[in-house]
Amino acid sequence: MVELRAMMLSDLRRRIPALRTRHEDIVQEALADLADRIGDGGEGIPSSWALPEEPSDPEDRAHLARLARTILRRRVADLFRARVRGRADEPIEHEPEAIVSREQATDRAMQTAELLRHTAEAMNELSANDREALLLAAERDGERVEGRMPDKDRQRLSRARSRLITIVRARLGDSPLIELLETE
Numbered sequence: 083m084v085e086l087r088a089m090m091l092s093d094l095r096r097r098i099p100a101l102r103t104r105h106e107d108i109v110q111e112a113l114a115d116l117a118d119r120i121g122d123g124g125e126g127i128p129s130s131w132a133l134p135e136e137p138s139d140p141e142d143r144a145h146l147a148r149l150a151r152t153i154l155r156r157r158v159a160d161l162f163r164a165r166v167r168g169r170a171d172e173p174i175e176h177e178p179e180a181i182v183s184r185e186q187a188t189d190r191a192m193q194t195a196e197l198l199r200h201t202a203e204a205m206n207e208l209s210a211n212d213r214e215a216l217l218l219a220a221e222r223d224g225e226r227v228e229g230r231m232p233d234k235d236r237q238r239l240s241r242a243r244s245r246l247i248t249i250v251r252a253r254l255g256d257s258p259l260i261e262l263l264e265t266e
């Protein structure tokens with residue numbers, strides 16, 4: 083059960099981080115439902131699941147994990163259904179604007195990493211003056227310096243950013259990453 087609990091928490095953290103305050107409760111409900119299902123000993127429940135130790139057969143372990151994930155998904159669906167009907171016991175703090183699948187999130191992360199790699203390579207093609215302007219602006223943003231940047235520095239930064247974007251666009255060509263560059 084310890085491994086199943088860890089697996090379920092990992093799934094929830096990865097798929098619905100907006101519900102992090104409810105993860106423990108959802109997992110506990112799912113584990114209780116799983117224990118009830120095993121206790122009932124219904125059809126399709128291997129006898130090895132009723133033993134105190136972990137099932138030795140890899141197929142039984144895989145089946146148990148699949149059943150646990152199915153029950154977890156159903157508990158999450160129940161929570162969302164209750165929320166839609168207005169009967170949720172506590173509000174969700176930060177609802178995601180859109181719940182994306184794991185594959186979409188992974189694709190986006192890989193695309194962002196690829197765009198970052200192209201940007202880092204493009205930085206090497208800039209002049210020392212342009213790199214300095216971009217790095218100073220990054221430090222300034224990181225420190226949240228009060229006051230307005232002098233016009234001369236803002237103009238220098240704007241030109242350096244334009245040059246960087248031009249180089250990155252040239253490197254990307256007609257790559258689908260160009261869309262990501264436009265949205266960032």
